[in-house]
Amino acid sequence: MTMGTKTGELTFSRVEPGMGLAAALRKAPADVLTEISRSNLRGRGGAGFPTSLKWDLAAKTEAERKYVICNADEGEPGTFKDRIILSDYADLVFEGMTIGARVIGARYGIVYLRAEYAYLRPHLEATLQRRREANLLGQNVCGQEGFDFDVEIHMGAGAYVCGEETALIESLEGHRGEPRNRPPFPIDTGYLGQPTIVNNVETFAWVVCIMAWGAEWFRSHGTGKSSGYKLFSVSGDCARPGVYEFPMGATIAQLLKEVGGEHAKAVQVGGASGQCVSAAQFDRTIAYEDVPTGGSIIVFGPHRDMLDVAGNFLEFFVDESCGQCTPCREGAAKLQEGVEMLKRGKCSMAYLNELCSLGETMQLASKCGLGQSAPNAFLSIVKHFQDEILGRTGKKRR
Amino acid sequence: MLVTERERLREELVGLADKYGRQRSSLMPILEEVQQRHFRISEYCMQVIADLLDIHPVEVHSVVSFYSFLNEKPQGQFVIRLCRTITCDMAGKEHVARQLQNDLGISFGETTPDGKFSLHWANCLGMCDQGPALLVNDRIFTRVTPEKVHGVLEQCRQTFGTHATHSGREHRP
Numbered sequence: 262m263t264m265g266t267k268t269g270e271l272t273f274s275r276v277e278p279g280m281g282l283a284a285a286l287r288k289a290p291a292d293v294l295t296e297i298s299r300s301n302l303r304g305r306g307g308a309g310f311p312t313s314l315k316w317d318l319a320a321k322t323e324a325e326r327k328y329v330i331c332n333a334d335e336g337e338p339g340t341f342k343d344r345i346i347l348s349d350y351a352d353l354v355f356e357g358m359t360i361g362a363r364v365i366g367a368r369y370g371i372v373y374l375r376a377e378y379a380y381l382r383p384h385l386e387a388t389l390q391r392r393r394e395a396n397l398l399g400q401n402v403c404g405q406e407g408f409d410f411d412v413e414i415h416m417g418a419g420a421y422v423c424g425e426e427t428a429l430i431e432s433l434e435g436h437r438g439e440p441r442n443r444p445p446f447p448i449d450t451g452y453l454g455q456p457t458i459v460n461n462v463e464t465f466a467w468v469v470c471i472m473a474w475g476a477e478w479f480r481s482h483g484t485g486k487s488s489g490y491k492l493f494s495v496s497g498d499c500a501r502p503g504v505y506e507f508p509m510g511a512t513i514a515q516l517l518k519e520v521g522g523e524h525a526k527a528v529q530v531g532g533a534s535g536q537c538v539s540a541a542q543f544d545r546t547i548a549y550e551d552v553p554t555g556g557s558i559i560v561f562g563p564h565r566d567m568l569d570v571a572g573n574f575l576e577f578f579v580d581e582s583c584g585q586c587t588p589c590r591e592g593a594a595k596l597q598e599g600v601e602m603l604k605r606g607k608c609s610m611a612y613l614n615e616l617c618s619l620g621e622t623m624q625l626a627s628k629c630g631l632g633q634s635a636p637n638a639f640l641s642i643v644k645h646f647q648d649e650i651l652g653r654t655g656k657k658r659r
Numbered sequence: 660m661l662v663t664e665r666e667r668l669r670e671e672l673v674g675l676a677d678k679y680g681r682q683r684s685s686l687m688p689i690l691e692e693v694q695q696r697h698f699r700i701s702e703y704c705m706q707v708i709a710d711l712l713d714i715h716p717v718e719v720h721s722v723v724s725f726y727s728f729l730n731e732k733p734q735g736q737f738v739i740r741l742c743r744t745i746t747c748d749m750a751g752k753e754h755v756a757r758q759l760q761n762d763l764g765i766s767f768g769e770t771t772p773d774g775k776f777s778l779h780w781a782n783c784l785g786m787c788d789q790g791p792a793l794l795v796n797d798r799i800f801t802r803v804t805p806e807k808v809h810g811v812l813e814q815c816r817q818t819f820g821t822h823a824t825h826s827g828r829e830h831r832p
Contacts, residue, residue, distance in 0.1 A: 335785055336782070336783055336785075337783070338744040338745050338746075338782070338783040338787070339744075339745065339746060339783070339787050340783075340785065340787075341785040341786065341787055341788065343785075344785050375785075376726075376728045377740075377781065377783075377784050377785060377794060378785065379797045380797045380798065380799060415687070415688070416687070416688070416691055417726075417728075418687060418690070418691060418726035418727070418728040418729050419726050419727035419728035419729075419781075420725065420726050420727065421782060421783075432687065433684060433687075434683060434684050435682075435683040435684050435685065435686030435687055435712075435722065436683075436722065437721055437722055437725040438725060438726070453684070494787060494788070495788065496746040496787035496788045496790070497745075497746050497749060497787075498749070502787070502788035502789075503788050504788075529745075533744075533745070559745060559746060559787070565749070569748075570745060573743075573744065573745045573748050574745065576743070577744060577745075577782055577783075580782060581782060583725075
């Protein structure tokens with residue numbers, strides 16, 4: 262098993278631009294889908310939905326207009342791998358979108374780019390223009406009669422919740438970024454009510470690699486349930502933060518060794534919405550079946566106050582909750598208050614249990630993934646670091 | 660606002676509606692461009708945009724108030740957004756925040772009286788491996804320390820000078 266490679270040595274740098282698209286165009290759309298299905302590629306944004314299933318459902322829905330949307334609203338705390346992909350491998354992303362368009366029969370593509378990444382836009386526009394001139398976008402793409410596809414860039418305006426696919430679509434349609442009820446799903450009722458696939462930046466890039474090198478190559482890496490490689494954004498208390506590529510199923514300990522974070526007392530896997538893993542569990546694997554992640558790895562050294570960590574994440578959710586549903590809007594604020602009480606040493610065990618029960622309610626009753634995952638970090642920190650957070654005297658322990 | 664000024668603004672908004680189209684999905688691009696040009700989206704602008712897109716002004720207001728990059732209140736030419744999320748926090752964003760407030764003489768959420776700078780918190784700018792990070796309009800600064808704050812502000816001031824009339828947003832690094 263080859264271990265982590267840093268930025269610049271990613272698999273993406275080895276795939277020749279155009280190879281994947283050419284391979285995909287030689288096949289019938291249904292065969293492209295079969296290939297992706299055999300590769301077992303799952304959504305790299307973190308939720309892990311099988312890519313081929315999503316595309317298949319959208320392909321089977323009859324409609325005049327269909328849309329391919331690239332979710333470049335990378336807002337999860339600790340995640341920055343999409344920024345690297347868009348900076349260095351934008352061609353792969355657009356190529357993956359083009360393959361997706363051919364599979365589902367779409368003519369329109371949209372990249373939803375977060376406002377914080379506005380400085381990437383000139384580069385992306387230039388890449389799109391170059392692709393149009395090379396007939397990789399536009400009418401009769403690559404000389405394929407009747408295959409028209411073009412991509413435009415749409416800016417976000419600073420809202421984390423728009424990373425949720427239905428909120429993203431709402432935002433594109435000119436509304437507040439409030440998640441919709443699902444079903445209906447975007448695959449039949451997406452942008453402007455039309456069938457739409459929304460995929461992560463990284464997912465599109467992997468599709469190109471799968472087309473270029475085959476499903477077998479992809480499947481031969483990773484675990485049975487989580488195949489292939491994954492990009493990780495590593496930050497926090499480690500010697501070598503940055504973007505790394507690992508096969509799925511690597512253990513947290515292996516990853517920490519690679520990045521120079523062996524002394525960590527905890528790792529937050531999956532960003533603010535992920536879970537906090539304590540040192541005792543560093544043998545757990547990063548995969549959809551064990552500890553899933555969209556790529557965010559935040560390392561906490563021995564001197565970190567885990568209550569500060571929980572407080573920071575909750576501050577984030579209180580600010581970013583769209584306010585639509587009560588469990589998320591009120592729950593996150595209550596948990597944040599609870600952290601303040603714990604910091605002052607004014608929280609009874611009974612109240613802490615109440616807070617945990619509230620967290621579980623949020624997980625069950627919130628409308629979208631944001632609210633459902635908002636209490637995760639708090640709950641896992643309370644679970645693993647109870648000795649550290651209870652009975653404080655109000656002074657920082659350091 | 661003077662009648663002539665209103666007329667001019669209205670014409671400008673009509674131009675934007677023609678550019679992006681008069682359907683609801685054009686709302687965000689129109690609002691983003693108004694924000695860039697005028698450093699705010701005034702009540703009057705919202706009404707005109709609503710009129711042009713044939714929606715209720717409240718709909719426009721609800722969108723403006725939802726997104727953190729759209730503001731009804733006038734913003735400075737340079738909007739500084741300091742990342743407050745976990746890794747930038749761990750890297751010492753509090754000290755950078757303090758120095759920014761000292762050097763600008765304003766608190767977070769405020770704009771300097773000369774209309775040059777606004778200061779805001781941001782949630783994760785995606786520079787977690789190089790924190791603390793801050794964004795000045797479209798430009799990102801990483802590994803910012805309190806002693807570097809002055810330099811960042813000076814760069815803004817010098818790039819556009821005291822009498823500059825154009826926006827910093829047209830500048831790309």
